[in-house]
Every structure is written in structure tokens, then in C-alpha cells.
Amino acid sequence: MGLELYLDLMSQPCRAVYIFAKKNNIPFQLRTIDLLKGQHYTDDFAQVNPLRKVPALKDGDFVLAESGGAGGDLVNEGGSWEGALAHAGSLAVGPCISHFSL
Numbered sequence: 001m002g003l004e005l006y007l008d009l010m011s012q013p014c015r016a017v018y019i020f021a022k023k024n025n026i027p028f029q030l031r032t033i034d035l036l037k038g039q040h041y042t043d044d045f046a047q048v049n050p051l052r053k054v055p056a057l058k059d060g061d062f063v064l065a066e067s068g069g070a071g072g073d074l075v076n077e078g079g080s081w082e083g084a085l086a087h088a089g090s091l092a093v094g095p096c097i098s099h100f101s102l
């Protein structure tokens with residue numbers, strides 16, 4: 001399936017994640033979650049992010065929410081999504097919100 005980004009481009013943190021991924025040529029599937037239509041309250045989206053907020057990043061069973069954590073980690077790791085995955089353990093215990101879906 002590859003990397004999926006759940007975004008509503010009306011949202012500033014979503015735009016930050018979107019622009020970062022685009023600028024760094026990180027391939028992803030855009031999954032638009034229309035906040036004004038309440039799509040973040042659907043059961044389907046709650047399976048992705050129980051916090052029911054965007055942005056959310058999903059890669060297989062790995063899910064990361066919180067744009068600051070995701071974006072900062074992507075930058076720290078040299079701008080790669082793989083770097084973020086490799087660093088996910090420290091995010092999970094850090095102040096940023098992150099979780100693994102079980």
C-alpha cells in the first residue's frame with residue numbers, strides 16, 4: 001500500500017506535512033479527510049487515528065499523528081520517511097503524540 005497521508009489541505013499542519021513530502025519527493029497516497037464534512041469522525045478514520053485528528057501518516061501497520069513530531073523527525077533524519085520509521089521508537093516515548101496500530 002505504501003505511505004498514506006490523511007490530510008485536509010484546509011488545515012495548516014496538514015499543508016506542512018504535504019509540502020514537506022512533496023518537496024522531498026516522498027511518494028504517498030493522499031487520503032483526503034474533509035473536516036467540514038466531519039469525515040474525521042468516521043469509524044474508518046478512527047481505525048487510522050483514534051485521536052480523530054489530521055494530519056495522520058500511515059505506512060502499513062505504522063501510524064504517526066502529530067505534524068510537529070512527524071515533520072521534525074523527518075527533518076532530523078535527513079528528510080526521509082524511512083528515517084522517521086527508524087526513529088519511531090523514540091517518538092513513541094517522547095512528548096509528541098505517536099502510536100502504533102496493533
Ligand SMILES: N[C@@H](CCC(=O)N[C@@H](CS)C(=O)NCC(=O)O)C(=O)O
Nearest residue numbers: 011012013052053054055066067068
Ligand atoms: N498538533 C496537531 C494538531 C492536530 C489538529 O488539531 N488537527 C486539526 C486540524 S488543524 C483537526 O484535526 N481538528 C479536528 C478536530 O479537532 O475535531 C498537529 O500538528 O498534528
